[in-house]
Amino acid sequence: xxxxxxxxxxxxxxxxxxxxxxxxxxxxxxxxxxxxxxxxxxxxxxxxxxxxxxxxxxxxxxxxxxxxxxxxxxxxxxxxxxxxxxxxxxxxxxxxxxxxxxxxxxxxxxxxxxxxxxxxxxxxxxxxxxxxxxxxxxxxx
Numbered sequence: 156x157x158x159x160x161x162x163x164x165x166x167x168x169x170x171x172x173x174x175x176x177x178x179x180x181x182x183x184x185x186x187x188x189x190x191x192x193x194x195x196x197x198x199x200x201x202x203x204x205x206x207x208x209x210x211x212x213x214x215x216x217x218x219x220x221x222x223x224x225x226x227x228x229x230x231x232x233x234x235x236x237x238x239x240x241x242x243x244x245x246x247x248x249x250x251x252x253x254x255x256x257x258x259x260x261x262x263x264x265x266x267x268x269x270x271x272x273x274x275x276x277x278x279x280x281x282x283x284x285x286x287x288x289x290x291x292x293x294x295x296x
Contacts, residue, residue, distance in 0.1 A: 175265070176216065176265035176266070176267055177219075177251055177252070177254065177255070177263050177265065177266050177267070178251070178267050178268075179219065179248060179251055179252070179263075179266050179267065179268050180240055180246075180248070180268040180269060180273055181269070182269050184240060184242060184246050185268070185269040185271055185273065187242040187243060187244070187246075188242065188243045189241075189242060189243065189274075190241040190242045190243040190244075190245055190274075191241075191243075200226055200227055200283075200285055201226070201280070201281060201285035201286045201287035201288075202223055202224055202225050202226060202229075202231060202279050202280070202281050202285070202286075202287035203223075203224035203226065203287055204221060204222075204223055204224070204277050204279065204287050204288070204289035205221065205222045205224060205289075206220075206221055206277075206289065206291045207220040207221065207222055208220045208221075210291060210292060210293055210294060211294050211296070212268070212293055212294065212295050212296075213295070213296065214267065214268055214269060214270045214295035214296060215267065216265050216266070216267060217265075217266055217267075217295075218262075218263065218264050218265070218266065219252070219255070219261070219262075219263040219266040220260065220261065220262050220263070221260065221261040221277060222259060222260050223236075223259045223260070223261070223279050223287075224259070225259065225281050225282075226281070226285075227283070229281035229282045229283045229285070230281060230282040231259055231279055231280075231281055231282075232279070232280045232281060232282060233256065235278075235279055235280035235286075236249060236253070236256065236277075236278070236279050237249050237276075237277070237278045237279070238251075238252050238261075238275060238276070238277050238278075239275065239276045239278075240273065240274070240275055241274040241275065241276055241290070248275065268293060268295045269295065270295050270296060271294075271295060272292055272293070272294050272295075273292065273293040273294075273295065274290060274291070274292050275290070275291050275292075275293060276288060276289070276290045277289050277290075277291070
């Protein structure tokens, strides 16, 4: 009686993309000298960037979730997404997180970083050419 449903559910589950654990930052990158971080605050109509995960994380595995919020009816330009590890030199992490980009959300359920503090800047532009940027600091234990 339930067999057709089970076959359907199994086929749907097999077709969903599986995101493996992402090594967001390597040990070698974590040991690079700290980069210069400048904090600027301004009122902007550019996209909002909300980090939806805890900043105190387990180095072994944690969820990395970011919501990108377009404003004023504009749409996000996914090609403009840039995720950077603020070291000297700056490390581009964009390709590592793109596997979790779905619409206006970056969702990596299993992410790994070395123990320590990791400043990460996320930048995105909208269809009106306005830029939004947010810097977060992950503290991994």
